[in-house]
Amino acid sequence: MTKVADLVLSRPGPDPDGRAVAYSFRARELRDEGKYELSLADSDRAIALDPELAPAYVGRGLAHRSLGDFPAALAAFDRADELTDDDEWIIAERAQTLRMAGRFEEAVADFDRAIALDPTDPAFLTARAVCRQELGQYDAALADLDQAVRLDGDRLWPLVRRARLHRVMREWDKAFADLDRAALLAPDSPWVASERGDAHRLAGRYDEAVIELGRAIALQPDYSSALASRGWCRHQLGRPEEALADLDRAIELTPDYAWALVMRARVRDGLGDQEGRFEDLRRAAEVDATDGWAAGELGDAYRLAGRYDEALAAFHRALEQDPDYDHAWASLGAAHRAMKNHEEALRNLDRAVALSPDHGWAYGQRARVLLAIGRGEQALADLDRCVALESETDWARSTAIEVLVLCGRWEEASARLADAERSGAPDAELDDLRIDVHCHGGHWAEARRIAERLREAEPLSGTFQLALTVSRSEGLRAAQPLWRELARLVREDDELGEPERAQARCFVACALAEWAEADQGLAGFLAMEPGWGELAHVAAYLTAILESPDADRTRLAPRLTAVTEAREAVRARYAE
Secondary structure: OHHHHHHHHHOOOOOHHHHHHHHHHHHHHHHHOOOHHHHHHHHHHHHHHOOOOHHHHHHHHHHHHHOOOHHHHHHHHHHHHHHOOOOHHHHHHHHHHHHHOOOHHHHHHHHHHHHHHOOOOHHHHHHHHHHHHHOOOHHHHHHHHHHHHHHOOOOHHHHHHHHHHHHHOOOHHHHHHHHHHHHHHOOOOHHHHHHHHHHHHHOOOHHHHHHHHHHHHHHOOOOHHHHHHHHHHHHHOOOHHHHHHHHHHHHHHOOOOHHHHHHHHHHHHHOOOHHHHHHHHHHHHHHOOOOOHHHHHHHHHHHHOOOHHHHHHHHHHHHHHOOOOHHHHHHHHHHHHHOOOHHHHHHHHHHHHHHOOOOHHHHHHHHHHHHHOOOHHHHHHHHHHHHHOOOOHHHHHHHHHHHHHHOOOHHHHHHHHHHHHHOOOOHHHHHHHHHHHHHHOOOHHHHHHHHHHHHHHOHHHHHHHHHHHHHHHHOHHHHHHHHHHHHHHHHHOOOOOHHHHHHHHHHHHHHOOOHHHHHHHHHHHHHOOOOHHHHHHHHHHHHHHHOOOOOOHHHHHHHHHHHHHHHHHHHHHOOO
C-alpha cells in the first residue's frame, strides 16, 4: 500500500481527494513502522487537502496517542466522530485513549457506545473490563471478560486480563486456569510465560515464578519486565546477587522503568547500599509522574531513615500526582506522628482510612497517635480493627491489653489476655502483660516465674520485670541487686532509644533512692515531650515502686505527681 500511495503522490496534478487518501494510507504504514512523527505529518497533509476525511483524523489521533499527547489525540478522535455516523471503531479508539489517560469513567461511557453498536467484539468488552477493574467494579469487569471469552475462547487478551482480575481478587485457581489455557494456545509466547510468572510471584510462589519467568526470558532475552520480576523473586529467595544482576539488566534495557528501580532499591537496601538505594528511589520518583507510587516509596524510605522533612516532601509529591493515594496519606500521617505533629497525623490517617476502610496499617498508625494523645477508647477501636483485618495482629492484641492495664481496667485486660493466649499469640508479646496481671492479683510466685523466664530470653526487659515484682512482693531492699543490674544493662545497651533510657534512668534511680539522679532522669524525660502512653507507663512503674513495702513514699510522691500531671495535661490538650 505504501508503494501505491507513493505512486499517487509522485504524480503531478491537483487531484486533492486522491492525494489526501494517499497521505492517509501512508500515514498508517509509517505508524505501523513506529515512525510517529512522520505519520503525523502525513495525516496533517491529508487533512489540509480534505478537512472532512475522517480516517486522516483517526490517523492523527493514533499518532498523537503513540507520542503520549492525549489531549491532541482526543481532539482528533472527536473530529473523526463528528464526521462519521456512529463508527464503533472510532468511538473505541477514543475510549482507549481516555483509558490510557486514566479517565476511566469517560472511557467506560465510550465503550458502552461502541459495544451497543457491536456487542460481539471481544476487544471492546475486554477494554471496558480493564477500565471497570481500575474503577474497582470487579463484578462488572468479570462479566465483561466472561462474555469476551464466550465470544472467542481462543483469544489471548481476554484470557490474560481475566486471569489478572482473578489475581487481584485472590482467586488463584481461576487465575491459573486462565493462564494455563493461554499457555496451551500460545506455548511459545513470552508474554504468556511472563504473566504466569507474575501470577506465581504475587501468590508468593517464588520458585515457580523464577522458572516461568526464566522461560519468558529464554524466549525473549530483552524482556525487561520479566527480568525485573525474576530479580525480585530471586531477592525473596535470598539470592541478592542474582537479583541485582536481573534488575540491572532490566534497567539497562528500560532506563525509566520505575518498578524495577524501586525493586532494585529494596535489594540494595538489603545489601547495605544506602546511597544506591536512595539514588534508585529518587530516579523512580522522577520518571513515575502518573500515580505517585514511586514518590510514596521514596517517602517511606526517608521516613524509616528518620529524614522526616524529605519524607513529607516526597509524600506531598505523591499526593499531587494521586490525591486519593491511601498509602501515601497513611505514611504522611506516620511521618507526622514521628515528628509529634499529632493533630496533622490524625488528619492524614483519617483521610487514609476514609479512602481505604480496610487499610490495616493505617489503623495501626492511627492507634499509636491516639495513644500518644490519651484517647484510649478510640485507640482500642482501631486496635480491634487491626485484629479484624489481620494487620499487626499480635502487636494490636497486646497493645489493647496494655491500654486496659494502664487505665486500670483489670477484668477486661484479663479477659483479653486469655483470648490472646487462646489465639496463639507469642509469649514475647504477652509475658510483660501476664506479669502485670499476676502482680495486680497478688500472684507473686507466678509473676516471678514468668519474669525469670523472660530474663533468660530478654535480659533487660526480664530484669526490669523481676526487679519490679520482687520490689512489690518483698521490698526495694530485697530487689536492690536487680535494680543495680538493670542500671548496668541500660548503660551498656547501645540500641536503647533516648526516651527509653531517660525513663529507665528515672525509675531505677527512684528504686535505689538516688534522688538527684532520679530528678535528672525525670527532667530529661519530660523535656522530650513524651506522649500520654509513655507518661502512663512511667506513672505505673513509679506507682509500683511507691507501693513497695519499704518505699520512701514522701520522696516518691512528688516525682509521681509530676508525671501524672504531665500525663493529664496531654490528655486535656488533645481533648475533643
